Amino acid sequence: AGLTERWLAATELDLERRVEVDPASTVAELTELTAGHPFREGLWALLMTALYRVGRQADALAALLDALGIYQIPVVGVSAVRWILILGGVGVCIGTIAGLRACLGQADEPVEEKR
DSSP: OOHHHHHHHHHHHHHHHHHHHOGGGGHHHHHHHHHHOTTOHHHHHHHHHHHHHTTOHHHHHHHHHHHHTOOOOOSSSHHHHHHHHHHHHHTTOOOSHHHHHHHTTOTTSOOOOOO
């Protein structure tokens, strides 16, 4: 692995520990890292977990939707309710975006926007 990949892996491990101890202190750094490395599912999972643990469930849901590439969902509807139940029910502890997609029954399927 390249130097950047090794740095990201080490940073992610450090952030995992920090999210457990003081999630509020990690939100800004995780927000910046997910913006710079949008395909790193572990960073997204950590961001969602940190946001959820500091009481920012709406922001955790927004991060989840960003990670999945969903930029618009209905305010009221089955899909919105499913997202909220998953966020609240498991506390964003799925671990990976792929795991979340599997949980939703969307493994290997593109996620479509609902209008």
